[in-house]
Amino acid sequence: MVLVVIGPVTSDLIVIGEDKFHKIGGATYYQSLVFEKYFKDYLAIVNCADEDLVNDFPAKDKVKVILKDDTHFFINDYPNPDNLDVRRQSSNFANIPILKDDLEEILPSQIDGFVINPLNRYDFPIETIDYLKSFDVPIFMSIQGFLRVPEGKVNGNYEIGLSYFDDLDAILEGVTSIFLDETEANIIGTDFDVDEIVVTDGSHGSRIVTDDDEIKIEAVKCENVVDTTGCGDTYMAAYIVQRLISKSIKQSGDFASLIASRKISNIF
Incomplete structure (x- = not known):
């Protein structure tokens, strides 16, 4: 089963209290770390202006770069080192959309699912989403x-x-699973026509909403919190991996919580 994971790679500044450090980021990067360890059959497609950003990916031969004229830049500022659930975030809001033409020549011949990771509204025009839907495979977004x-x-x-986002209903139509956090769920709700809605809430755990149930997933306690950047992306990838293997929502959520906890401790 080949998963195609698509979304920007970023150049990030992490600020935790008085400490600052630079690193690459983006959901597709953090997810590739999970997929490389637990699900080998994947391809990561990223858009950026600097091909060297993919050097930190776990398997460069599984990454394809769509070269653009800019790169996403994020500052993730955690003002209280004792509470990394609180983050102030800013960005250059790079306008470097991934287009159908960008993808047509680089998608593999076998595709069993897509993982779509927009970092702003420019990244995936609705025409691109419709093109990916035309493959008629599961879409995790x-x-x-x-x-x-x-x-x-x-x-x-x-x-x-x-x-x-005005186009959100059309974008989500036919999608298998969507992932968001509680702040976002409070803005848009969870009433969408998708199979599963996975809502994360940092150290408070997560919940998975289906047509007829809501399953609560407890957070796995982390004794050594190092950096929570990318935790939600890690959770998403781990959930997808286990969901494809076990089919159990509860088991998938518990596994995702465990792997996210390990990421926070940098023991992933």
Whole structure:
């Protein structure tokens, strides 16, 4: 089963209290770490202006780069090192959409599912989403990026706000599973025509909403919190892996919680 994971790779600045460090990021990067360890049959497709950003991926031969004229840049600021659930985030809001033409020549001949990771509303035009839907395979989608809007500009970057996206209903039509956090769920709700809605809430755990049930997943306690950046992306990939293997929602959620906890401790 071949999963195609698509979304930007980013250049990030992480600020935890007084400590600062640079690293690459993006949902597709963090998910590739999970897929490489637990699900070998995947291809990562990223868009950026600097091919060297893929050097930190666990398997460069499983990464294809769509070269653009800009790269997503994020500042993830955790002002209280003792509470990494609280994050202030800003971005350059790069306008580097992934187009159907970008994908047609690089998609593999066998595709059994897509994992779609927008970081802002520019990344996946609805025409691209419709093209991916035409393959008639399961689609797992993070929707955070579709909700992000630029607000006041600070030091050259935009503060990130969240609001409903007019095309969201059309984008989500026919999608298998969507992933968001509680802040985003409070804005748009969970009333969408998809098989599963996975809602994460940091150290408070997560919940999976289906047509006839809501399953609560407890967070796995983490004794050594190092960096929570990418935790939700890690959870998403781990959930998808286990869901494809076991078919059990509860088992998949518990596994995702465990792997996310390990990521936070940098023992992943």
